[in-house]
Amino acid sequence: MPTVDALAERLESYLAPEKINRIKRAYYFAEQAHYGQKRASNEPYIIHPLAVANILARMHMDHQSLMAAMLHDVLEDTPMTREAMAVQFGDGVASLVDGVSKLTHLEFEDKRHEMAENFQKMAMAMAKDLRVILVKLADRLHNMRTLAPLKQEKKKRIAQETLDIYAPIAQRLGINDIRIELENLAFAALYPMRARRISSAITKARGNRKEIVEQVETALAKRMTEFSIDGVTVYGREKHLYGIYQKMKEQHKSFRDIMDVYAFRIVTDSVEDCYKALGAVHSLFKPVFKRFKDYIAVPKVNGYQSIHTTVIGFNGIHIEVQIRTRDMDAMANNGIAAHWLYKENDSENPTPAQARARRWINSLLEIQQQANSSIEFIEHVKVDLFPDEIYVFTPKGRIMELPRGATPVDFAYAVHTDVGNSCVGCLVNRKYWPLSQPLESGDSVKIITTKTARPNTAWLNFVVTGKAKSAIRHYLKSVHKEESEDIGRKLLVKALQQFGLSMERVTGAQWDQLLQDLELPSMEVLYQDIGLGTRLGYVVAKRLAQQLDHRAPDGTDQKASPVALKGTEKLILNYARCCSPIPGDPIVGIITKGKGLVIHRENCNNIAEFRGDHQRCVHLEWDDDMGGDFHADLRIIVHSQRGVLANVASTIAHGGSNIETVNMEDKDAVVSQIQVSVNVTNRKHLAQVMRRLRRLQEVVRVYRISR
Structure with a gap:
């Protein structure tokens, strides 16, 4: 069983003695506040906050975060108030605890509404202090580790919530270690039989793969030496349980097909060595076409940096290789928590990862302000939590990250809400592009706006980002x-x-x-x-x-x-x-x-x-200034001859009108009838179009009809 003294010993490596003492004081206060309370496992409740603090300590979090971890359930489960906590431990700790605490004083229609309201409250607290979500993720991780004593229904509800919200948040913030463990634990809780079978298959396959992994590691390490790249670490990495299941499901592949791909990581001392290592790998093994990504030059939205390449190794096996520096490796595993040294002026000098996280959280706040309910808010957030990113460019060369499938309208709202609201068209790679057509990585996008434009209801059918959807609806x-x-x-x-x-x-x-x-x-x-x-x-x-x-x-x-x-x-x-x-x-x-x-x-x-x-x-x-497009229905009697429909359509287009629908049928061997719905601005415009049509030799008669 973990103890506060063991935690204090671990903290000595990076925290001052007076800060460790404050953490211990928070522990003893929480121990007293939770006295007599038990977890579902029948253990003393204080075991949970201490375990949460240990998770944060492994991430080298600051003393206020660890104090909040000790106290995070005190406001929910005891008579203690936020004001009293602020007096005892300072406003910073009280704000963190309040941000993590659930809304216990409200009654909800169901668990879905409760979860949505609590997440909305937490999102607002995250905007003020990023550490709120780190404490919450550590809290959720320990709860997932200790799901066993709960009833099956509650266990599955918590696991599904973890897969829907908390694991994707961990991924969005770049905290890969926590994300992987959350996904594996949630998968085991939701699908215990599938998890057991895949886990057993991995164990069996591990023995067969050992020789190949060692062979590739040796070959890669030798080639690094030949290229004079010093201080390199090369190791085979194993795919995690849930990742294997997802690939089997999404790619419709068998377990053997997934396990036939071997994964390795090369960690270097510098960015320059990363590119040298890439050259070394490609000189050893033949690269697979279109399976190369440079996330060092263009980092992912969560700050992740690495070079990804797939090569064909010994005996034709596919090898996935990730190449990154040691700092990038720490960032990939711990995200915004990597090397966290919290200071009072941290908000003025955030790290690039923290700055990206804040931008994302600010976009959450914008979605929250425009959503009609907490349920709508969380549905929009879910969309933004599962981005398979593409990278596009503004006309000035700035890189914008968007989810795969994003359209120019999503891009416009990503630039600014006002740009989205006034969008009327776009140029992609200097060519006119439909607003509904998805963009691709590398596209250069220019949005055309007018002051009189307004969002179209039809946009909701094709936009994919939560920000665009909420802004249009609002x-x-x-x-x-x-x-x-x-x-x-x-x-x-x-x-x-x-x-x-x-x-x-x-x-x-x-x-x-x-x-x-x-x-x-x-x-x-x-x-x-x-x-x-x-x-x-x-x-x-x-x-x-x-x-x-x-x-x-x-x-x-x-x-x-x-x-x-x-x-x-x-x-x-x-x-x-x-x-x-x-x-x-x-x-x-x-x-x-x-x-x-x-x-x-x-x-x-x-x-x-x-x-x-x-x-x-x-x-x-x-009104005299009435504007906009209206549709009118015309019936056109024409002589039956080749190309007549094309002539009619061309004449309507030259009259400044678009055709909505058209239908042509033969009345007899000599005459045909065309029924067409056209867009016009007013009655005068319609008269001009009709006059143009009457001038055509093949047109017998044109008149307006009602349906």
Whole structure:
């Protein structure tokens, strides 16, 4: 059983005696606070915080982190408050403990919501102090090591959470040793039989592989000497349990196929020696085409640096070789915790790894601010935790890391949220590129923006980064809210006119009384309800007129002015597909619950039953500055001849219009009919397109149709 004295002895190698004494004081305080408490294994509870501190000590963490490890469950499991802890041990330690502590004072719908809320709280604490996540990872690692006494259901839930969140975080922060152990322990808990079988197969294969591993190690070490590379360590490395399982599953390979690939690591004293070693390896064994990556020149997003190459060794076996310096090796194993010497001004002078970690955590905060709930937040975070990276370049040559499958829209949001929101197109390698097409490593990307642009709902179908998804959703919801308020206010003004009232004639007290009667918190919510069609403006106006004991004068309906549409309300307005109204058409709006205002042409046959309904039928007009694309349906009668469809399509394109859909059928041996849906800006634009079509010799007749 570990003891605090054994821990203190280990800490003497890198901490001052007064700091070790403070850690021991935290231990004795925690021992007293947890007195009488037992773990599921029936051991004294203090065993757990001491084990967490030992894990952090192996990472050479600072004294405050170790004190927080000793105290990390005190706020959850004892009456101790954060304020009292700050008085006893300082605000730094209290903040760390509070960041790791769960939200025990709230009730949750289920475990999923509880986990999401707790992770959201921890993410905010991580933004202030990176050590929060290191303490939490050490806490989770010891909990995973001691899962055995728990019930199967709880064991699997904790293991799944570990694979979904904590192991990927460890990977993102470059803490490879903890990540591998977390994955192996979680795999064994979720799939015990599979883990046992693969583990047994590894043990059996190890004996058969020993001779080949020794042979390759000797050959590599000899070649390093021949190339005058001193101080090199060469050793075979074994794939970890979960990594083997994942490769078998993803690549649909058998265990033998995976184990037929041998892995070696070469650790040198300098970067220069790494490249010398690469030359030595390639001179000894033939490299495999497209299996080379230089993460020294272009580090991974978590700061990982190494050269990866795959070569064909003795008897045709594949050998994966990693080449890195000793510092890079320490970084690969311990990530942001490597050589952690915490100082008060650490935030001003972070290491490159810590700076990268902070940038990632800041992006988490941005996602958190834009998410509607903790569940949505954690789903976005999960996307960002599993990046198979690509590296692309800005026009100025700056390298950007993105997940594989990322599109130009993801790139735009990675640069800045405002760039993403105003994106209209892009150039990739100086060529126009579809916004939905994934990028590849090495691409140079330039985003084209305009001030009038806005995110498109369709982008959510192809963006892959959590930041892009949350930013698009946040923007669309905020704009949706603003536009529904705007159109709702207009509809209420219109409805009040029908009763001879105006907004100005109603006092603040009268509005407050109406809101109270309708059980609404504010006028903004009332406008939104009307704009979205969940509440009728006519009914609200009528209720207000009754409240004021006001009767509409005769003929008021005829004097009410139509509602003007500016074109910015496209997110909340629905344009009827039956008649496809475009700016310039006489129009009316039909209020439909859940759909808001549906815009029809005045002569549309589908609205005959609503024309006399003052509650649901609203007279509208287009604003003079109405903009945007609208679609119109045309029927074109043409002489049947070769190339006629191509001529029609070319004429429409030269008229500044795009074709959405097209359908052609023969009416007889002489005449064919083309039905086409085109994008136009207004009625004048449509007339220009139709005139161009009528000039074609093969066109007999062109006219607009309703569906």
